[in-house]
Amino acid sequence: MTRDKTSDESAADRRGFMTKLLAVVCGGLATLPPVLAGVWMFLDPLRRRGAAATFLPVTDLASVPDDGIPRQFAVVADRVDAWTGFAAEPIGAVYLRREKGSDTVEALSATCPHAGCFVEMESQERCFRCPCHNSKFTLDGGMVAPSPSPRAMDGLECQVAKNGEIAVKWQNFYTGIAEKVARP
Amino acid sequence: MKPQHQHDQKQMPQRPVGSLGVLGQLADFLDDRTGYRALMHEALYERVPGGARWxxxxxxxxxxxxxxxxxxxxxxxxxxxxxxxxxxxxxxxxxxxxxxxxxxxxxxxxxxxxxxxxxxxxxxxxxxxxxxxxxxxxxxxxxxxxxxxxxxxxxxxxxxxxxxxxxxxxxxxxxxxxxxxxxxxxxxxxxxxxxxxxxxxxxxxxxxxxxxxxxxxxxxxxxxxxxxxxxxxxxxxxxxxxxxxxxxxxxxxxxxxxxxxxxxxxxxxxxxxxxxxxxxxxxxxxxxxxxxxxPADPSQPYAAARPEWYFLFLFQFLKVFEGWGASGEFFGAIVVPGLVMTAMFLMPILGRWQLGHRFNVAFTFALLAGIGLLTAMATNEDYAALWADRSSFADVEKLLEETENDKAKIAAHFGNDVAKIAAFEVRAKKLERIRHSQSFLDAVAMAKADASRSIELAGRPERIPSAGMLELIRNDALSQGPKLFAQHCASCHAHVDPAAPEAEAVLAKASAANLHGFGTAAWMRGLLDPKQVAGPAYFGNTAHKEDDMVNFVQNDLTDADTWKPDDIEAVIAAMAAEAGLAAAGTAPAVIEKGRGLVADGDRCGSCHTFRDNGVAAGSAPDITGWGSREWLVGIIVDPTHERFYGDSNDRMPSFGKAGEGSAPILTGRQIGLIADWLRGDWYRPAGH
Missing domain, CATH: 1.20.810.10 (Cytochrome Bc1 Complex; Chain C)
Structure with missing residues (x-):
């Protein structure tokens, strides 16, 4: 009697366990498609890449006086934002600077290497200053210690064509680290 | 000893220590602080009287x-x-x-x-x-x-x-x-x-x-x-x-x-x-x-508009009150649904009596049956043409056309036999429904085509302009061309592939040239074909039916001594090249030869100005750049210009010329879209 009852009970237990397991499995399976589809779509940005770094025409030599003072220029390029295509739109800014009598142009990214704010030029103090956390840089982009910025302003490759047209290799760099590493 | 401690004892009952794993301990920790086990128990262990049921x-x-x-x-x-x-x-x-x-x-x-x-x-x-x-x-x-x-x-x-x-x-x-x-x-x-x-x-x-x-x-x-x-x-x-x-x-x-x-x-x-x-x-x-x-466009009709299927019954229900005017819509869309909702809200009160409960059940079933019936009716009205055999109504269609749906004429046709007239009217009504359904299905097909074209355009490498998709679609020759053509050109011009089965019927109704493939070698070959030039696809239905061009094609071109088949092919190739639509692989030498023949004062150049052949404007259209975008836009803007037909223009309106005190019929943008569409000049995705 006792033996039989025990086996009955364990059979009921097994049945109960199977029911619970099945309920959890079915419920889980039913919930899976929306969750997986949601995660799948939500992670879509991970497979997007920015435009490849290319030389973009910015201005010409005559527009950059050879007085060692940086001048700000807009970088204009075609830009795609998700579904919208913008033709010839300002996509950022660079500082261009030329030493007295030199035909070599130095280009600095206007993006602060600390946290990515727009670095402004203080013409009176003859320096660059970031309005966000007061990072300060010399006119050639060098660090002025103490500074929250971990590195000097990011220089950009710059080409001057024979006709005087200046092109800058437009790139973004990771901020907040001591090394200058280009974003993909 | 301390009351606070006793309270803690009560909240956190002693458990055997060491018998639980990390997970168990964590669960205890959580339960002590949230009481989740009791909550779960409360949520899950509800009694179901009579057991679980589907x-x-x-x-x-x-x-x-x-x-x-x-x-x-x-x-x-x-x-x-x-x-x-x-x-x-x-x-x-x-x-x-x-x-x-x-x-x-x-x-x-x-x-x-x-x-x-x-x-x-x-x-x-x-x-x-x-x-x-x-x-x-x-x-x-x-x-x-x-x-x-x-x-x-x-x-x-x-x-x-x-x-x-x-x-x-x-x-x-x-x-x-x-x-x-x-x-x-x-x-x-x-x-x-x-x-x-x-x-x-x-x-x-x-x-x-x-x-x-x-x-x-x-x-x-x-x-x-x-x-x-x-x-x-x-x-x-x-x-x-x-x-x-x-x-x-x-x-x-x-x-x-x-x-x-x-x-x-x-x-x-x-x-x-x-x-x-x-x-x-x-x-x-x-x-x-x-x-x-x-994309939504308030300026484009959308005959395929229907609510989602579960609201289709309401859409159909409104049709019941069609003859009532505004009060009908108010009755169908507000009063009746309002009454139904009220009846449903009253169900618990009515359900206190056994009879009331039976009424509620019957009401619910009747409601669902009514919704089902209305949905089926709406579907049938929209899709009847899919399963109805329209060809079996050919006689009705023919009679309606012959009598122009004139009741007296129909009665006369049936010898005033009342039974026959009544039977005819029933069938005519059925045909009317099929026609309605067909125009809905056509609208759905058109909507599908517009949708896939929008999606094709949105995928262009240049992407969508910042003004939005609508701007792109409104400037797309493939989607706008046929609509503009239907509105402004199709009352005279046909646009039908001559090889299509319906071509003959379409051409019979047209009163001007068939513009399908205008600018291509195939179109020009038809024009220079003595059998076709005075046919309905070219000048057959126009005032130019017996003009010099028809005469030239039928008499001069057939003279094999002056016009060898190679010469005619060269002219065709040269004209397609003018349009910029020459078939790939056409030899430049052939085109050059054709240009010489076209300019020749004894051949086409006896009437037509072509490039620098010196023929004065006015005697026939200038065919320099014939079929090109610029040429097409020009002739649509003003066919009466001396560059085109001048005074001998048949009936074609000057679409781009402002009248006295009135704006032009079409804008420059619209004319450009028609020209692009006729020339088959529109965006095609790579690989198509």
Whole structure:
């Protein structure tokens, strides 16, 4: 009697366990498609890449006086934002600077290497200053210690064509680290 | 010793130490501080009188469906952009470019429809089992409110893609809301966000769809569920089986039902993919799941406008009151649905009596049957042409055309035989219905073509302009050309492939040249064919029927001594080259030879100006650059210009020339679109 009852009970237990397991499995399976589809779509940005770094025409030599003072220029390029295509739109800014009598142009990214704010030029103090956390840089982009910025302003490759047209290799760099590493 | 300590003892009962793993300890830690075990116990160990049953699953499947909508809706939200300029564009991006976007949107779209079906099933189960009776009246009323909230979300969600379908359906729905007495017009203006449909309509509908309604629904659902728990499950009578616990017996049945719902939803989404696979067609994920029509355009008619299928009965119901004018719409869209909802709200009161309960059940069934019938009628009206045999009405069609539907003439035809006339009229009515249905089906086909063209254009490497998709579509020759041609050119000109089966019938009705393939070698070959030049595809139906050109083609060109077949082919090649539409691989030498022949003062150049052959304008159209965009635009702007037909222009209006005190018939942009379309000059995706 006792033996039989025990086996009955364990059979009921097994049945109960199977029911619970099945309920959890079915419920889980039913919930899976929306969750997986949601995660799948939500992670879509991970497979997007920015435009490849290319030389973009910015201005010409005559527009950059050879007085060692940086001048700000807009970088204009075609830009795609998700579904919208913008033709010839300002996509950022660079500082261009030329030493007295030199035909070599130095280009600095206007993006602060600390946290990515727009670095402004203080013409009176003859320096660059970031309005966000007061990072300060010399006119050639060098660090002025103490500074929250971990590195000097990011220089950009710059080409001057024979006709005087200046092109800058437009790139973004990771901020907040001591090394200058280009974003993909 | 200390009361505080004793209290702690009570809250945290002693447990055997060391017998639990890390997980067990963590669970204890949580339970001590949240009491989740008691909560879980409370939630799961509800007594189900008479044991678990399949008929109790509908409420749970509805909660499951709602949760699915919340999950998919939130992720859709993360990529949706609510404005009249970006809504369509962002939905396009989700559907066609984001990974898994088609699946997520598909689940959201199909589950919304499943929810409406589940609502009907839940309501039926509650009414049949009399679960609305005391003390559950309030919960029944809450259920009805929840139902209206779900229908409201379905209605508002339909607009959000801002495509033609959603736009026109919403215009109708909001106009109907404007019929509500006193507050109607203000209500409409508030919902629409102003006097016109635009940015504010999208942002408002989005806020209502994803904010107001779901938030209210969650609140109501919490009360609905807690009241359900308070009263316990209303068991199916008589109870013949032992009670069971909600967990796991009923939960298993609920979970199986949820899985079945999800399987059906996925099945609906993936069915076209399976069909494509079986037929060996490529599977395009963007075409699966929810449709995306062409972007909303208030300036384009949309004859394919229909509400979502579960509102089709209301759409059909309004037709019953067609002859009533505005009061009919008010009656059909406001009064009757209002009365039905009132009757449903009164069900718990009526259900106190056995007879009343029977009435409620009968009412519910009658309502569902009526909805089913109206839906079937609407479907039949729209799709009748699919299954009706129109050719069996050929005699009716013929007679109607011959008699111009003149009652007296029809009566005369049947020798005034009343029975025959009556039989004819019945068949004529049937034919009318088939014609109606056919024009709806044509509109649907047109809407599909517009939609896929929009999607093709949106995928261009230049992407969508910042003004939005509508600007792109409005400047697209392939989608605008046929519409402009139909409106302004087709009353005289045909545009039909001469090889098509319907070509003969179409050409017979035209009174000017067939412009299909204008500018190509094939078109020119037909013009220079003595058998065709005076036929309906060229000058046959025009004032130029017996002019010099026809005479030249029929008499001079047939003289094999002056015109060798190679010469004519060279002229054809040269003319196609003028249009910039010469077939690939045409030898430049042939074109050069053809140009010489065309310019020749003894041949085409005896009348036509061509390049620098020195023939004065006026005797015949200047064919320099014939068929090019510039040439086509020129002739559409003003065929009476001396460069073209001058005084001998037949009937063609000067579409681009302003009349006295009136603007030109067509804008320069429109004329350019017609020219581009005729020349087959439009964007084609790579690989096509």
């Amino acid at each position: 008929r109790y699953v509908w409420g749970s499947t509805l909660v499951f469906a709602f949760m699915t909508q919340v999950i998919t809706g939130l992720v859709l939200w993360s990529s949706y952009s609510a404005s009249a300029q970006t809504a369509w564009e962002s939905v396009y991006y989700i559907q066609h470019e984001m990974t898994g976007g088609w699946l997520l949107r598909g689940i959201h779209h199909v589950m919304a429809q499943a929810m409406v079906v589940l609502l009907a099933l839940h309501l039926m189960q509650v009414v049949i089992d009399g679960a609305y009776r005391a003390p559950r009246e309030v919960n029944f009323w809450l259920g009805l409110v929840l139902m209206m909230l779900v229908l409201g979300m379905a209605l508002t969600g339909y607009l959000l893609p801002w495509d033609q379908k959603g736009y026109w359906a919403t215009r109708v729905a909001t106009n109907l809301a404007g019929l509500v007495p006193l507050v109607g017009p203000s209500l409409q203006q508030i919902v629409v966000g102003g006097p016109d449909y635009g940015h504010q309509t999208v942002t408002r509908f989005f806020a209502i769809h994803a904010g107001f309604l779901p938030a209210t629904l969650v609140l109501m659902l919490v009360v609905h569920l807690s009241l359900f728990r308070k009263h316990g499950l209303c068991a199916k009578q008589p109870i013949t089986r032992p009670d069971a616990m909600f967990w796991p017996d009923q939960v298993l049945k609920d979970a199986v039902a949820m899985l079945a719902v999800m399987a059906v939803v996925l099945g609906v989404i993936l069915m076209p993919a399976v069909r494509a696979m079986l037929e060996g067609r490529p599977i395009v994920p963007g075409e699966l799941g929810a449709e995306l029509g062409a």
